[in-house]
Amino acid sequence: ARPALGDGPRLVPRAAEIIEESPGPGEKGDAGTGQGDAALGALEQDSAEIRLQFADATAEMRLGDAQPRRGPPEMQGLGDDDEAAQTDDIHFDTVSASIGILQFIGRLLGGDDTPAAKKGPGGHMSIGFRVRPRVVTSKALVDGLAGVPTSIASDNMGRLFAGGCGLRPLHRGGALLGAAFTVRTRPGDNLMVHKAIDMAEPGDVIVVDAGGDLTNAIIGEIMLSIAARRGLAGFVIDGAVRDTDHIGASPLPVYARGITHRGPYKDGPGELNGPVSIGGMPVMPGDIIIGDADGLLAVPQAEAAEVARLSREQMAREQAILASIADDSIDRSWVDATLKARGCAL
Template sequence: MRNIVVTGPPRADQDLVRRLGELGTATVHEAQGRSGFLGPAFRPAWAGARRAGTAVTALCWPGDNTMIHVAVEQCQAGDLLVVATTSPSTDGLFGELFATALQTRGVRGVVLGCGVRDVAELRELGFPAWSTTVSAQGTVKATLGAVNVPIVLGGQRIRPGDAVVADDDGVVVVPRTEVPAVHRAAEARIAKEEATRAAFRAGELGLDRYGMRERLAAQGLEYVAWSDLDDPDNP
């Protein structure tokens, strides 16, 4: 691994990224063809946060948060710090002091492929963190890694400047160059869902709204009256 800090990477459009955050991870995930989801292992340290930002990436050694300190300097308003480790780690690489430094710079949150700690303090600060575990285990500052290089979390490749959307449903990454198209698709999906919501409120069934009846019948689904069953306890 090359120990480098890449400065000034291009970032996705902040206005579009902010809008993706308002639409939420489930909508964004569906809008880009059900891709980009980091998986259910990434959970918020505290419930209710909804954030989106442009990725600043940090690659650390397990149990060592040196490169998070280095990455803070590269972060700017609207970013979201994304941290991976060179091998699996459950140590608490990130806590309240880092959050304070990042919040001062306008950073919107952090995603960690390792542990987080100081959960109560993070909640008080209103600084959101998504991680694979919570751990009081501390770290050292001894080994170099890299900042603003491509990393992999949850099987997803994350590049500096990509859009990262996170909420109670998890974390989704959108490649920087695909943000405009995904935003358009997500907006269209929201409009379609609003029409469906109105139809459901008016009493329409999903069976009819989605044209499911013929397909289910073709698959062999039958409707049988209770009175026609020979043995109601064993249909």
């Protein structure tokens, strides 16, 4: 039978008895006696009873919103305010005990469903403020794209994936090549960029989605110097930088959308090694980043070997064309043929 509401207090010592009888963490009941299983079964049975009682208590409390609570029939004729208040206190204590037992049993069974359990340290939700592990990219895949111009790689990716429009190289010259270590940060804040520099491995490119905002610089001379010392391959910043005299004299590639003298904040939030967008170009962690005077391109790992093969074949064809220009043997008949095929009157 379902326990009556007034039986709530008796369940408090009963729960204590069951918990005391139950095996502790990593313990087992006596061999062959089934004491551990029996205790757990009793705990589950009493837990079910408490949940039923809690449902009754909740329903009664809701009814209490519509009409005053009254004590048991034998107490209704007392007419004493103190005794009526005491009755309400007993009722409230019973419900409180039931709630407390439910919460304790929930924690005992490993099911803390309080809002704090779903939040990170300090009570903040971790979504939008988290550090994911670095994605490993094969060195062979990266090396396969060495020396491939962005224009030719783009040709062999359908000319759909070139991005970073508006970002320009600010270093003294030289190509960019490496695996993407991605950062998404609040515009004007570089806390997660500092963490990225500490986590990235030699040869990685720090790719920062700062929303294209130019209000505050994301990196400057100090961060660039740390990155160079750690052997990183360069930076792509969809945002602003500063200390451009130093950047301009450095061989470490830096691509950015703009320049400002205003420094950054270091508060967060931000995320490491998740998807980002750089001037409309999607970049995933581990993508291979190539950059030159023409711009930037992110090549997915799964397509890198094929893009490298097709690009080198095109590079060989273009070398043959350049040789035919040099010896005046180039055939330009394709121009008129194409115009006629398009319906142009010559």
